Every structure is written in structure tokens, then in C-alpha cells.
Amino acid sequence: MRIQGKLLCACAPFALLAGAAPAMAQDAPGAAPAPARPQAQNESAIDEGAIIVTARRRAETAQEAPVAISVLSSAMLDRYAVKSINNIASLTPGLITGESSGSIGGSISLRGVGSGESQPFIDQVVSINVDGVQISTAQLLRAAQLDLRQIEVLRGPQALFFGKNSPGGVISLTSEDPGDRLEVIARAGYEFKANEKYGELIVSTPLTDTLGLRLAGRYSDMDGYIKIAQLPASAYPAGVDPYDLKAFPKQKETFLRGTLAFDPSDRFSFKLKGTYTRTHIVGGASYFTDVTYCPYGVPQETFQSPDNCRNDGTIVTSLLPAAYPGISQFNLKDRHGARYNKQALIAGTAEYKLTDDLTLTSVTGYYWIRESLMSNGSYQITPNYGFSVKFNSKQFTEELRLASSFDSPLNFLVGGFYENRKLFTGTQLGVPNLLLNLYDIETTHQKQISYSGFGQALFDVTPQLQVTAGGRYTHEIKKLLDYSAYNPASGYPNNPVDVTQLPTYPGGPDPKLTFNNFSPEVTVKYKSTPDLMLFASFKKGFKSGGFDAGYTAGAILSPARQTQGQTFRPEKVDGFEAGLKSELLDRQLIFNLTGYWYDYSDLQVAVFDTQIHAFKTENAAKARVKGIELQTAYNPRSLPGFNLHASAALNDAKFRDYIGDCYAGQTRDLGCNLIPNDVGSASSLAFNPATGRLEPRFTSQDLSGVRLRKAPKWTVNAGGYYEFGMTDALMFSLSADMSYSDGYIASTNYNPDTYQKAFAKLDATARIFSSDKRWELALIGRNLTNKRNLINANDRNGTGGGKGGFVQCSTLSQTQCDRLPDITGTPTQPRTVTLQATFHY
Secondary structure, X not given: OHHHHHHHHHHHHHHHHXXXXXXXXXXXXXXXXXXXXXXXXXXXXXXHHOOEEOOOOOOEEOOOOOOOEEEEEHHHHHHOOOOOHHHHHHHOOOEEEEEOOOOOOEEEEEOOEEOOOOOOOOOOOEEEEEOOEEEOOHHHXXXXXXXXXEEEEEEOOEOOOOOOOEOOEEEEEEEOOOOOOOEEEEEEEEEOOXXXXXXXXXXXXXXXXXXEEEEEEEEEEEOOOEEEOOOOHHHOOOOOOEOOOOEEOEEEEEEEEEEEEEOOOOOEXXXXXXXXXXXXXXXXXXHHOEEEEOOOOOOOOOOOOOOOOOOOOEEOOEOOOOOHHHHOOOOOOOOOOEEEEEEEEEEEEEEEEOOXXXXXXXXXXXXXXXXXXXXXXXXXXXXXXXXXXXXXXXXXXXXXXXXXXXXXXEEEEEEXXXXXXXXXXXXXXXEHHHOEEOOOEEEEEEEEEEEEEEEEEEEEOOOOEEEEEEEEEEEEEEEEEEEEEEOOOOOOOOOOEEHHHOOOOOOOOOOEEEEEEEEEEEEEEEEEEOOEEEEEEEEEEEEOOEEOOOOOOOHHHOHHHHHHOOEEOOEEEXXXXXXXXXEEOOOOEEEEEEEEEEEEEEEEEEEEEOOOOEEEEEEEEEEEEEEEEEEEEEOOOOOOOEEEEEEEEEEEEEEXXXXXXXXXXXXXXXXXXXXXXXXXXXXXXXEEOOOOEEEXXXXXXXXXXXXXXXXXXXXXXXXXXXXXXXXXXXXXXXXXXXXXXXXXXOEOOOOHHHEEOOEEEEXXXXXXXXXXXXXXXXXXXXXXXXXXXXXXXXXXXXXXXOOOEOOEOOOXXXXXXXXXXXXXXXXXXXXXXXXXXXXEO
């Protein structure tokens, strides 16, 4: 009944409207003819399905492409003022994205498959592609986006067409190009919750008959949407200064993009796009995270506000001591904490028609990131934990492909891809209130080089039946150039100890990992009628292993830790998907259905170590992701300007074989009964009331059969849009989009206290605009239900007891037991309401 109810909820509006719409369009009997009104633009179901997509690097519509894909058009992106990848999660079923405090930038999860939050050198299992340039880091989540033509979200393994193998999917962004006439778009807006003011300017013009230019810029200044608690002076211990800002993030952001398009002939074209973003945040990156739950009703740390145990959009913090920024080794001096992020992306695309049937395409990309941050990560009044991070990345890519368009049953696409990427990260932890560096400073450099060749053959067996087969061969090299620890007393960068040069380090003195993989793909596409297409695919995917650049708090200096190495294995996936894409009711209704079944081996998962305040990467042995996805859109021609759309996903994503870490306070009876703690210290023993003796603790639990984190079973999206003429000169539109998600676990250790309950969000807009679209005034509401769902959660540092013991504490005063930890979590943005004015020439 529950499944039936949700499917009916997703589909009922279309069944109802299919019968009601014609009646709505009829004039009442005897009524006088209505005066003419401006014709509403018909954002039809078929228009959405007819968007040209890049899923197979060929000009085909979303309805023609035999892949599971969601397309967000420029109209949808403008309607909800989408300015970052994080803004599209509520518009895309099964997609969860969000901010993180570390240098990885954030997390992306699709169908429950993701790569964690804080491993700076790991390639994301769901990659991002911007104007043809493959980007495998989630740092792009921290960069604004503007002037986009469309966003495509491709689900499941994508081995062939996006630069590198992406076993979880691809988010592809395509920006606008110059047009054949002068175009000016000026926009200003104000968001009430964060007190954000922003302005945008887009200018596009032909310079000559063969050369066009498009410029886009945006600047925003916000006070913040997370409230900082203003406590009485008596609440602060001596020497601790109250935070003098009322909200976070206090942020200034700049976005610039320039595009040159050169078309000297009908055989050659070249586009050059350059994008630069700069973000400066006053306040620590950890302030995106809050203490969201306390199992004993009050926080376990001292000097706490009793109210600091709720996901309520209010955090408790204080200024860093005045002298503490002086001991930061990464040149960060703001007592509030700060984050500086700069990114630049250059994409050059050249197309040359060798013949009428052969096209050679070159895509060259350069992507550059520089980030530094310092934060008070104490989550309380006393600043007893602080951290500083520095991250740099330089990436060069080149893709060359040759595609045929013969007027024959057989066509092909072949190509090659090259990537050269250099990365650096450095981490420093400290105790600000004691003006101490907590552990050694650690820095590491890595270089990775990837070569791959790919190809696909397309064979039209009949006019209705097409079979495609292809694959990608990848050769990837990762070199750990150094992993250095610095004694804080010596000062960074003096007297480093590069552990890769020690005889106990595996693979030293030049650690290198090499990976080879071939990922094939076969698809059968059958178009039984012009309005019905069936498809089935078998796919394999791959993501290389690597060196874990996670912070070790000095443990890497120990020979025992060095012999363990810092590597993780490649992740592989194979499986199939099948579906149908249809256009019904005289092409007024799109109805698409996809089923999928994928088996992952050595799934790369993030695990948070509360002892060293850092993430590490592990391999889960096996996982299976299977489910069904529905997508539909309806646009009655009898009611111009009106459409409905909905999608639903039933996703079953579970570990098949995985031994994972326990959470603090988890007893043997609760499943923490694997892998004894063999450290040999007193903390590795627990009191057994049954025997009256101290016995070894355990460290791990069997998570086989457990759902992957951030993998809700059901997700549903549904919405509608209607625009109509008010007068000869004025138009008005309304839209609403609802998203629903089942609950999911948000932590890496599967602490049940990190369970995110089911939630629903509502986005809505109201616009008034001129019939010639010269100007527009819009009121835009996002997350109007104000649901701040968690995108990740962890045991809070310094709270909770041991793992794998015998008795769990029921109260804070109980002894000879293990406490559960307080929970810290990172929620999504709260309700936002924006007033926006646009001028279009």
C-alpha cells in the first residue's frame, strides 16, 4: 500500500488534468468572446524532451538518448535562481549535495553512491563536467554558476563520453554561447533570510560576421543564514571573547565568465571559455556544521549552552584568542575564522569537419584551485579545537575524438583522453584557548596522470533497431611526491620529516600506484513507433584507487602506521539498466521508466576518526544498487503556458559485504563485535559485569545488508508551471515544485542517532513580466517548508565512550559503561525568499 500510494501521489495530477484540461479551456455557454491576451509561452513536455543533450556526444534529444537522464533547462534554472550545483538537489530525485568543512569542497551522492566529505585527493564517484571539461573534485560545489543553458544529470556508470570513468554518474553543465544579435541581461536581487544583495550582468554581441563575444558577471554580498547565539557575558569563561557577528556565512562572492566563439567557415568552429570565481567567507568553515543531537539531553562538553543540541539553524561559538592566528602556519589571521577560495577554469573546444561525414573535436581544459581556511571547530563556547587547511590543485586535460555521420547503418566515435593533475594539501590542528598546536603539521603533494582511449560503434540493424557497443581503456598513475610532518616547535616549513623517504614506508622513496582497466558498454535501442523507445544497456565502470591524504595527527611518524601504508583500492561496478521513453496523448505527455541493477566492488567509503579529527578512506567489499525511476511531464495544448512534471525513484542500495567501524558507545550486543582492539592500552579494555574482569574491546561491525548512507528508499519530485496574460502588455506566472525524501543515515559509522527522518520541501515562484520579456519582477521561494535535512553527520569529537564494550550508559552519571556521543551534522540551507528584478534587451 505504501508503494502504491506514492506512485499514485506522483501520477494522479496528470490523470486528473488529462480529463480536466479540455473543459478548462472551453468558454462558458453564452459568454462574450474574451479580449485578446498575449500568448503564453508553452514550456511543453515535448519542448523539455526535445532539449539537445550531450549524453552520447551526438546531437540527440533527451527522449532519443537511451540513458537515464534528467535535464534542467535554462528556464527552470532561471525560475528558481539556481546559482550553484547545490541548488539543484531538490529538483533532481536521488541527488544529495552539500557543503563540508574540509578541502574536498563537499559531497555528491546519486542513487546512494557517493565519495564522502573530506578526502582531498579522491576522485568523486559522481563527477562534474563543465563545457566538456571533466572535473573530479567536489570543490566546484564552492564556486558560483551563472548563465547556464542547461544542466544534465546522468545516472549510473558513465565510462565513455565524459573524459574519465565515472561509476556513479555525471552532472554536466553547459553555459550559454554568444548569439547573432546584441543581448543585455541585467539582474539585481535581495534574499531576506541571509540579507544577501547581488547583481548580475550578461552582455552578448557579435563582433564580426564570424566572431562573437559573451560576458557574464555576478557579485553577491551576504550576512549569513546561520544564526550565531548571542549569550550573556556571564556564559563565557575568563579569556574567551563572544563572537561579534550575528550570522554566518558572511560571504562575498565574485563570478566572471567570458566566451569567444569563432566560426570562420561551415567546416571549422572554435569556442574559448574562461571562468573565474572568488569567495571570501568571514567565519570558520566548521560553522556550516552544528551539534544537532545530544543523547542525554545536554551537551557533554564543558561550558556549553544547554540549547546547543538541535538542528535549529543556530550555532554556539566564540572568537579565537587574539594570539592564536599568529601560530597558524598558513598565513590566516582573522579571529573569526575565514575561508578564501579561488577557482579558474579555461575550456577550449575546436570542431573541424574533415569531410561532410567526419568531425574531429578537441576539448582542452585547465582547472585551477587555491583555498585556505581556518576555523574554530569546537562547537561550543570555549575554543578548545581549531584547524587550518590549505589546498591547491592544478589540472590540465585534453580530449580528442572523431565522430562519423555516414548515411549508412554503421557509424562510430573514437577518441583519447589525457589528464595531468597536481595536488597539495596541508593541515594543522590546535588548541586555541591554550595557544597550542595539537599535533604535527602535515602536508602532502600528489601527481596523477591518466591516459585513456575510448570508442563506440553504432549499428542500425533496422530503421527501428540500433545496437551500440564500445568501451574505454584507462591507464592511470598516481605518485605520492611527499608526505611531510612538521614539529610545531620547529615551525612550518622548517625541518620536515618526509615519511615517504623512510625505509619503513611501502613503495618508498618514490611511492607510485598504477591502475589499468577496460570498461565496456553495450546498448540496444528499439523504437517501435515514433513515440515509443525501448532500451537496455550493460555497463561497467571504474574509479582508480590512490593515496589517502587524510590527516593522521602525527601517527604517520610511527613505523607501525607507516607499514600499513596510505592506499585504497580501485572501485569497480557492473550491471544493467533498461527502460522506455514515450510521448503519449498526441505528444502532450512524456512518460519514461527506467530500471537498474548495479553491483559495486571495493566501493570507496569515508570513515571519520574522532580521535584524530579526520576522515580516512576505506574499501567496502561489495554493494548492490538497484531500483526503478519514473519521469513524466504533461502539457495540454488546450491550455497554453501550463505544464506539470513529476518524477519518482524507488532505490534499494545496500552493502552486500562490508566490515565497518563502530560508533562510540556501541556495545557488543548492538553489533560492535568484530576485530579486537589490540592496542594494549587501558582504553582497549572494557569492564564485563558478567565476569567482573577487564576484557578486550572490539572495533568493527558487520554492515552487510545495511542501506548505504544518504540512500533514501523513496524520492519524489512533482511540480507545475502556469503563465498567462493579464493585459496586452503584462504577463504573470506561478510555479511550485515539491520534493520528498525518505529517511536515511547521514554518518559514516551508521550511528542510529544520525538518522535523518523523511522530509518534504516546497519551492515556489511568482513572476510578473512584460509580454515582450523586456523586464521581469520575481518572488522566489526555496525550501518554504524550512526542512534542514542533514547531508552528513558524525560523532562529536571529545564525546562518547569506547567501542565494543559491554554496557551502554543510560545517563551521564552512570559509571563502568560507555557513553553515546553527541552528534554534529551539516544541514542544507533553510527557507530562502528572494525578490529579483531583471531587465532584458
